[in-house]
Amino acid sequence: GNSVTQMEGPVTLSEEAFLTINCTYTATGYPSLFWYVQYPGEGLQLLLKATKADDKGSNKGFEATYRKETTSFHLEKGSVQVSDSAVYFCALILNTGTASKLTFGTGTRLQVTL
């Protein structure tokens, strides 16, 4: 079956530090990959996505590259801010129509301090 594995949190960083949150996946086929962010008490927001190998998704200073050879989609940001504190979910979906289900990782909590 399909699965997503994320590094366990929480991840605690000082402001302006470099961020990496690891994500690897297993899938029967060629999935699209996503990073979602959840701020406290809120739903999920799409942060970035990549739909094929070697695609780089980017948004708000965050980046992730779809690496088929390592089945990875690691999230990076060069300089985090306190406002980036949230839970980040890596997810995949196989392109088999709108009834396809998102498969989520367990989420990684990021806490950024001054």
Add this chain to the structure above:
Amino acid sequence: GAVVSQHPSRVICKSGTSVKIECRSLDFQATTMFWYRQFPKQSLMLMATSNEGSKATYEQGVEKDKFLINHASLTLSTLTVTSAHPEDSSFYICSASIYGTNYGYTFGSGTRLTVV
């Protein structure tokens, strides 16, 4: 574009009562909506897939008689927690997909249900 509105954001109810949560796609038609449950500091657990005009498909272990899902139109799906008990207290989130795209899914802002 692609906004999903979920209401209420918070609800407190007494044990034994039923609670309805609404999920609306505001600017697109959603043939499929999904309902998730999230426990504190955990990931999202898919409860069911809601298809417009047909019965919902429930995930294994989810009681369909307890969590009633209705998707009567292309813009509205509802989740009713029947005869709620304290163990049903949780954060419920809906999401919707846009037909013909692989943009992932748009999520509602969630509903915090507390059963007392």
